[in-house]
Amino acid sequence: MKEKNAAKKWYSWYFEFNLLYRILIGLVLGVVLGLVLKEKILWIQPLGDLFVRLLKMIMMPIILSTLIVGASSVSPANLGKVGLRVIVLYLLTSAAAVLLGLGMGAVFRPSAELTGAAEAAGKAAQAPKLSQTLLNIVPTSIMQVIVNETILAVIFVALLVGLGISYLRVSGDERKEKAAATLYNFFDGIAEVMMLIIKGIMQYAPIGVLSLVSVVFATNGPKVVGSLGVVTLACFVGYALHIIIVYLGLVKFYAKLPIGRYFRDAKDPFITAFVTRSSNGTLPVTMEAAESLGVPKDIYSFSLPLGATINMDGTAIYQGVCATFIALSVWGHGFSLSQMGLIIVTATLASIGTAGVPGAGAIMLLLVLDSVGLKVEAGSLVAGAYAMILGIDALLDMGRTALNVSGDLAVTTIVARRMKELDQSKWNEGDI
Numbered sequence: 001m002k003e004k005n006a007a008k009k010w011y012s013w014y015f016e017f018n019l020l021y022r023i024l025i026g027l028v029l030g031v032v033l034g035l036v037l038k039e040k041i042l043w044i045q046p047l048g049d050l051f052v053r054l055l056k057m058i059m060m061p062i063i064l065s066t067l068i069v070g071a072s073s074v075s076p077a078n079l080g081k082v083g084l085r086v087i088v089l090y091l092l093t094s095a096a097a098v099l100l101g102l103g104m105g106a107v108f109r110p111s112a113e114l115t116g117a118a119e120a121a122g123k124a125a126q127a128p129k130l131s132q133t134l135l136n137i138v139p140t141s142i143m144q145v146i147v148n149e150t151i152l153a154v155i156f157v158a159l160l161v162g163l164g165i166s167y168l169r170v171s172g173d174e175r176k177e178k179a180a181a182t183l184y185n186f187f188d189g190i191a192e193v194m195m196l197i198i199k200g201i202m203q204y205a206p207i208g209v210l211s212l213v214s215v216v217f218a219t220n221g222p223k224v225v226g227s228l229g230v231v232t233l234a235c236f237v238g239y240a241l242h243i244i245i246v247y248l249g250l251v252k253f254y255a256k257l258p259i260g261r262y263f264r265d266a267k268d269p270f271i272t273a274f275v276t277r278s279s280n281g282t283l284p285v286t287m288e289a290a291e292s293l294g295v296p297k298d299i300y301s302f303s304l305p306l307g308a309t310i311n312m313d314g315t316a317i318y319q320g321v322c323a324t325f326i327a328l329s330v331w332g333h334g335f336s337l338s339q340m341g342l343i344i345v346t347a348t349l350a351s352i353g354t355a356g357v358p359g360a361g362a363i364m365l366l367l368v369l370d371s372v373g374l375k376v377e378a379g380s381l382v383a384g385a386y387a388m389i390l391g392i393d394a395l396l397d398m399g400r401t402a403l404n405v406s407g408d409l410a411v412t413t414i415v416a417r418r419m420k421e422l423d424q425s426k427w428n429e430g431d432i
């Protein structure tokens, strides 16, 4: 018995220490270990892969259950108003983000001189077709999309089911109301269990992050400084500008809220997203922040899970910058105006279709490249340039995920404020 207590004490410090600090320490240690130990640290990779697998495992049930509960928590009368505002703001900010990404590409003009070696590094990769991506939103079999993890189709189904429950709950027919309440409680139960599981997974995040980051720095350390350094810089300047101009601008001038007070709560999901590289993984933290900002549960339980999947401004900026990098490296010149238009449309749609898990944006980049004729085929220059980007994807993913998540929270807060639903008791007179 005594021994058991001693064993408990041995690891309990880990759980008692603030999770955010633990993850940050994992991040810094990862950078240091990667740079110092180089390939000697590569054995650690499975620990990072485990973290990504855990997040991917939880993604589908968490999106399905939280969205059904979210959509059925909003009263039918309100759903149209909330849903429309949230979706319009999500789309507008994403389109602005792609434009900013292309702008950053034009300013920084990142490009690489591609050699045969870089060419060979590229592997064949299949880009999803745009029309098919859109059509696939409506599934032919509900069970199949859940099994195949077709994210947009799952969102579509979840919203329909949620809407159905929300209507039946106030239908006036006692039997139907009871049935709807049972279903609501069922999905609510699943959502709560999923939240609990994801909180458990996050306890592993410090180790996962350490491993993922150390592998990136071990394999790319010095390279990140060269042409890829310019890509990284262009992305991060874009991320920063988008936060300042779009989000802080919208929060301050459109929603007229004190920015300092807003950031006090918004920083936790921001940092968590930065280090975990997963919008879905960050969902519980984002929800807590929305709660502290005074957003009513029926708004955030709908808009945050939705935003974690369909609103990806960081991913959109990244796609604008990386598409420019690849065009400059392969063609030697940037995009025409019509190509830019095409990229804005595809990248906005691609960011909607990107799952909120690490690395998903890099897959959707294929769709954007394909739309302007930059096909990633085995041995091609495009594949070489794409492979270079993939090498530093983890780094770019940190910034873009932080931005994706802060966008969800900002839009949610702004919509609540504009609908006069924000709990003002959480905001003080003297807040700046």
Ligand code: ASP
Pocket (backbone or CB within 6 Å): 277, 278, 279, 280, 312, 315, 354, 355, 356, 357, 358, 359, 360, 361, 362, 397, 400, 401, 404, 405
């Ligand atoms: N990791 C991002 C997210 O979870 C998606 C991406 O890879 O762009 O929001």
